[in-house]
Amino acid sequence: MRFHVFKFRPSSHSEDYTLIATYANEEDAMSVAKKLFEMLEDMERNIDSYDTDWSPDDAHVSIDGRRVIFNVYTAGYLSDVRALLEKVAEPQSLECYENYQSLTISMVVPKDLSVEAAMVVCQNEEAEAIRWLVKNCGQPKIVDEKNMRIFRWDYCGDEIYDYDEGILRLGDLQFEVHKYKNWSVNERD
C-alpha cells in the first residue's frame, strides 16, 4: 500500500493549471478524452460528488496525438481529473504545470557559429541562458539564413516568461530578453 499526499493539495490562491497525460496510443487518448467530457457533464448534474472549486464550463480538454491536455483555473482541485486520467487507461506520463507555457525561444548569431562557441563569445548572461536552455530543452534547431544563424529552442512547461516585463526566468537567472535585439520569445502554435 502506498499513498501520496500533497500531490495536488489545494492552496489558498488559484493558478492556471494544465495536466498533460501521455498514453501508449491514440485510441487510449481518445477514450480518456471522451470520459473526461462525460465527467464534466456528470459534474454539472452531481457537483456535490466532486472535490472542486471550478465550473465544468471553465475547463478545457484537448487531444494532441497520444496526449490528453486538461486545463482549468483552480486552487489545485484536480484530484477527480487526475484520478480519471490514471484510471481509464494507464498513462506513460502525467505532468502537472502551473501557468503552462509553450514557447519558441530564438537567438540570432553570426553564421557558422556553433552553440558551444556562442557560449564563449556572448555576454555572460547570454551564455548562462544558452546553458540553461540546452540543459532543459536540448540542443537548439539551427536555421541558417543569408549571413545569420538562428538557434531555436522549443520549451513546454511551467511559466518562465513574463510577457509584461520581457524577462525569462531560467532557474536563478532573470534574463532580460528585451535588452537583447538578437533574442526573441514567441508562443508556439
Place this chain on the structure above:
Amino acid sequence: MQDVTSPVQLLTAISIALVRHLEESEDVERIVANLKINREKYIDLLVQEVINNVWLDAQFAFPPRILMTPDEVKNKALQILKKKISRDKRLYISKQDRASL
C-alpha cells in the same frame, strides 16, 4: 482507532480500512471491467484520492490542536469513499448495466 497516536498512523489505518472495504466490494469488479487498469491499481488510486481528501483533517486530529477525532476522520474518509464509488459507477458502468444490477 485507539492505538493511533499520529497523523501518519491514522492515515495508514484509514488506508488499510479503505482497502479492506474495497476488496470486498462487488462494485469495484464492475467498474474495473470497463477500465484498462487492474483491480489493484484501481484500489490504489481510489485510496489515494480519499487520503488526499482527509490528509489535512488527520493533521488536526491530535494534540495540541484537535479539530476532529481520529474516528471522525475515519468516518469522513468512508463517506468520501462512498461518494467516489458512486461517481465511478456513474462514469464507468453503462446506464444499461447499472439498471440491470
